[in-house]
Amino acid sequence: MNYTILVTGAAYGTQNASTAFLFCQSLVKTKHTLYSVFFYCDGVLNANNMTQPASDEFNLIEAWQKLNRQHQVKLYVCNSAALRRGIIEDEKKMNLNVQKGNLAFCFELSGLIELAHSIKICDRIIQF
Structure with a gap:
């Protein structure tokens, strides 16, 4: 089965994203296919490169990046939700008077x- 995960x-601050990550890890270890992870609403904060957890805490942002690199899982971030929460990419920094973007x-x-395309081509979508 093909899956899309909506975070x-x-x-x-919540368990939603970490539970989603653990579920994604389980999917890639099985015969299922994890097509993409879509970050929406407060989920876009998973893509904030400025987030620095304490040294003894699990770094969820780095874990998502590792999942992408090792298993080619697409990590999509809703542009509108990201802008509302201060997440921007370097290419857009010029228009917003900031030094550097913070999209991880x-x-x-x-x-x-x-997200609509992912839902269309996948068998299941699961929201966390």
């Missing part, structure tokens, strides 16, 4: 059309 919880490496800004 609406922030990286820290391996994450890709996209629109809800990408």
